[in-house]
Amino acid sequence: MGVSLVCTGCGEQVDDEKALRCPGCDGPLELPEVVGSRPGPWVPGETLIERYKDFFPFANGRADLSLGEGFTPLVKLDGIGKRLGLSVLWGKNEGANPTWSFKDRGTLAGVIHALESGYSRIGTVSTGNMAASVAAYGAKAGLETVILVGRGLPREKLGPIAMYGARLIKVDGDYGRLYYESLRLAKDRNIAFINSDAPFRVAGSRTIAYEICEQLNFTVPDWVLIPVSAGGNFRGIARGFREFFLSGLIDKVPRLMAVQADGCSPVVRAFEEGSPKVDRFDSPHTVAHAIENPFPPSGNEVLRLVRENGWSCRAVSEDSILEACLGGLPGCLEGCRQRRPGRVGSVRSTSVDRERPQIHGGVRTARSDLGGKHTGKPRERFGPTVTRSARTEITPPSSPIVLLYLPFTYGRT
Numbered sequence: 567m568g569v570s571l572v573c574t575g576c577g578e579q580v581d582d583e584k585a586l587r588c589p590g591c592d593g594p595l596e597l598p599e600v601v602g603s604r605p606g607p608w609v610p611g612e613t614l615i616e617r618y619k620d621f622f623p624f625a626n627g628r629a630d631l632s633l634g635e636g637f638t639p640l641v642k643l644d645g646i647g648k649r650l651g652l653s654v655l656w657g658k659n660e661g662a663n664p665t666w667s668f669k670d671r672g673t674l675a676g677v678i679h680a681l682e683s684g685y686s687r688i689g690t691v692s693t694g695n696m697a698a699s700v701a702a703y704g705a706k707a708g709l710e711t712v713i714l715v716g717r718g719l720p721r722e723k724l725g726p727i728a729m730y731g732a733r734l735i736k737v738d739g740d741y742g743r744l745y746y747e748s749l750r751l752a753k754d755r756n757i758a759f760i761n762s763d764a765p766f767r768v769a770g771s772r773t774i775a776y777e778i779c780e781q782l783n784f785t786v787p788d789w790v791l792i793p794v795s796a797g798g799n800f801r802g803i804a805r806g807f808r809e810f811f812l813s814g815l816i817d818k819v820p821r822l823m824a825v826q827a828d829g830c831s832p833v834v835r836a837f838e839e840g841s842p843k844v845d846r847f848d849s850p851h852t853v854a855h856a857i858e859n860p861f862p863p864s865g866n867e868v869l870r871l872v873r874e875n876g877w878s879c880r881a882v883s884e885d886s887i888l889e890a891c892l893g894g895l896p897g898c899l900e901g902c903r904q905r906r907p908g909r910v911g912s913v914r915s916t917s918v919d920r921e922r923p924q925i926h927g928g929v930r931t932a933r934s935d936l937g938g939k940h941t942g943k944p945r946e947r948f949g950p951t952v953t954r955s956a957r958t959e960i961t962p963p964s965s966p967i968v969l970l971y972l973p974f975t976y977g978r979t
């Protein structure tokens with residue numbers, strides 16, 4: 567395949583497409599930015615990778631590995647939208663994916679990459695959606711699949727992973743420990759770990775943004791709210807909008823909001839405190855298990871993207887998470903409003919419209935160009951609407967759409 571990766575932390579080019587973290591600064595890696603062309607009319611049976619082939623470095627779309635992921639519906643959430651005082655609110659129902667979460671997009675990309683790079687084993691670190699997804703796609707591809715789980719995991723959580731025939735390896739320690747153990751195993755045992763922020767998984771998440779643009783006829787919502795755990799999905803969606811913008815397919819990039827649960831909000835805390843880095847969140851606890859990650863491996867990158875683009879970061883209460891489930895879609899809305907006690911109905915669109923985020927500027931000099939080279943130029947903002955001033959007011963929406971991104975909740979990460 568021969569693609570170089572770029573470090574999101576220090577901007578260095580890493581000429582090893584199998585790498586998962588930067589050898590220099592341990593930052594998460596990403597694929598170089600892509601400029602592509604507008605996808606043609608939809609062809610029945612076309613897979614996600616085939617449709618967006620310009621944006622992936624694969625030699626072959628490998629339709630044989632697909633389980634029918636992506637192309638998930640945008641659903642109008644009139645009830646919740648009205649209660650929040652929004653004129654239009656959409657939910658992207660990622661629960662409609664084959665294993666019920668958006669993870670399937672990145673898993674497919676990761677599996678194709680693993681096969682094109684000569685791996686015969688794949689793996690991941692998860693007890694939830696990602697484990698089920700990797701196990702299912704591993705089975706489809708006929709690959710040996712290894713899932714690292716914490717030793718204390720209850721038996722009932724193992725079933726959905728084990729039923730695909732994956733090998734479960736129990737490890738002592740929390741998610742962070744498992745994550746770094748997987749990096750060791752990746753090297754020692756030559757396993758392609760498609761973890762939450764692995765470069766090709768993040769690349770797969772871009773398709774959520776591509777689809778939203780297509781579904782809204784190449785207009786974009788004012789806001790896209792994204793639940794954040796490890797941070798890989800947020801990074802992918804941000805990148806997807808940026809690539810469509812750079813490709814001339816949309817005329818602006820929507821503002822993104824990183825949403826976490828009050829009971830586990832390390833990125834939001836760092837944002838609100840003005841900290842340069844995300845610290846571990848002690849005693850995490852939330853009903854939204856899938857986003858309960860106390861020390862997100864891509865947290866710093868999410869923080870930087872939010873700050874540099876003048877986007878936003880919010881934590882939501884347990885009550886509001888539960889109330890939001892009443893919207894009627896399967897799964898759980900992992901957050902659709904700012905931290906504020908009381909009922910959903912008490913929150914109006916002011917929660918997103920009138921905020922005045924503090925932007926802690928800092929021009930970064932590391933960014934890939936198309937060839938994945940370190941350009942040395944300051945990183946561009948995603949949209950033309952915000953400036954890198956110390957304090958920026960976000961103006962009221964120009965088009966009456968706020969999009970709520972809605973995944974299915976199951977297990978952890």
Ligand SMILES: Cc1ncc(COP(=O)(O)O)c(C=O)c1O
Nearest residue numbers: 795796797798799856973974979
């Ligand atoms: C349902 C659901 N929503 C959101 C997330 C957060 O994604 P990320 O870990 O990429 O931030 C996850 C991660 O596992 C998830 O399973």
Ligand SMILES: [Zn+2]
Nearest residue numbers: 573576588591
């Ligand atoms: Zn680095």
